[in-house]
Amino acid sequence: MTIIQEAIETLETIPYLGMRPQDFEEFWLEGLRGDTRVKARLELEEIPYPLSKVEVFTATVQSGDQVELKGYFLRPRAINLCETLPGLVRFHGYSGNRGQISELLFWALQGYAVLALDVRGQCGKTPDSRVYPAGAYAGWMTLGLESPHTHYLRQVYLDGVRAVEALANQPEVDEKRIGCIGKSQGGGLAVIAGGVINALGQEVNLKGGVKAVSAAIPFLADFRRSYQLQSGGPMEELSWYFQLHDPEHKREEKVFTTLDYFDGVHFAPWLGKETACLVSMGLKDTVCPPSTVYSLYKAICGEKKLLVYPEYGHESPDGFMDQQIEFFAKELL
Template sequence: MPSADLTLAECRAYRPELPLPGDFDAFWDRTLGAGPHGSGPGGGEPEKPRFEEVDAGLSQVRVHDVSIPGYDGRPVRGWLRMPAGATGPLGCVVEFLGYGRGRGLPHEQLTWACAGYAHLVMDTRGQGWSSAGGVTADTDPGASGTVPGFLTRGVESPGTHYYRRVFTDAVRSVEAMREHPGVDPGRIVVTGVSQGGGIALAVAGLVPGLAGVMPDVPFLCNIPRGARITGLPPYTEIAAYLRLYRDRTDSVFRTLSYFDAAHHATRATAPALFSIAMMDEICPPSTCFTAYNRYAGPKDVRVYEFNGHEGGTQHHQAEQLAWVRSLFAGLSAGPAART
């Protein structure tokens, strides 16, 4: 359908003022803690990431079943795929998934490994009811919600909100790959489509020293606008909640501001390749451009004028493959700071 959002020229110039909580940085410093993996469940010693190789029936790709201590040390699962027979530390792509998707099956998503990179796909806690199943539960306080979905889970406070746990899982996943002996810690790129794109932007703002970030039609950008102009899920979860709790509008949007990828984008410095679709009715282009226009590092964008939320699909993946190859070619493989 034709877009009812801003024109491309208007989107490129769109720089709305978004209220930033005064303790935004302090909140995330407290959340992520001092250590690379935080504490274990109940405050005990942190666990270590586990990588167990599985037989996926593939001769050219090795697959590992991954368990990483995420938020509060609780495990988040994933798949790590690496080209068979690879020698030396590899560049790595860490991927976060779209809304409702889980890590799927071990033989899926082989493009990055076939291109010669390590590829970690992080499961999204509590999700995976779509065609790609997930195995990571979300049992923390605030895990249940008044309305279906995840945007309003624990929305009463940033401390209990669902995406506090997910963003922490994502940061821990990047840290785990930096410590993996088969990965060059200086050549790690984060990426994702929709929800995954928003998570990738958040990680780019929270983790220094990334090689790059590729947000693809990103969700969670300028959340107040998305909730007000979009008639499709997931943003409609916010409207459904506020129809029940008419007096909570200000507090809800304040909580969500801690998880708005447009704020995290202002703290990101890694090179970025965005994709934005101008007929996207799920993540309206003006919301995506809010994050792009505020992004603090070097950036480029591919605009798909006549596409909806599917964006550029495989056409855009070809752009990403070329971009990552060029990006990594300019970086020397070898030791880098493990932060």
């Protein structure tokens, strides 16, 4: 038995610790109804770039709560309007931002229209105008932790859906060939945004849908186990929260009940059987422990592939990019 086979056999025996709230679907439908009253669209401003084969734009999408989500939009320059383009929404990691134009160029040169927006309030140019009941601890995981209605991630997830919908509304983009891609937090957001729009989008007359998802070392899954196993990373913020506000963990169940509304494992089945997924996992990952990634992977019900890297932690080898190229070419090009 190989190391990977042994690891998978062990992971199969580890139970998922989260609990799907009874009103989970209605909670997200309520959020979508409020967030989609104004059509999602891209406001674009072309910026100079020294390559003739692509067009590069700054992009703005207005969120449902009137925050301007800032980012980049790239597309191949030679657009035949009789042939629409496949689209990709790229989500970034925790405390990151939209990234550099050169990172997105990689996809635009392959023929994709690609959109990357800053996650609100993190380290890009997108602010977060919401007012929370209390402060947080060196990050965002405990912002609004008192209730799922006030938690920071609620609007972040709705912003992700809005990004997909804005891309789908671009006239040059084929709404039936849209993919989501991301790493760590971005991997979780790719699954979550795709799940929400695929399962609930028709209920609120959304145009877009997600056909393919690539989630590298995804965060935002199995929060209870992730908290138990964490040694650094975003889940450490919960430790600081408990130290300062609840040292005896009397409110522990309430905390994790709130987080259950944002657990990627509950969104993964919503992707549906027609959406293909590529997931990567590092067996030495202490930020997104393998058992949490595997819980997310198991919950995906469509065609899926898991790439396991025994010698990697919270990262993927360079060769994973080749796997992504092949995956999206098969599903979207």
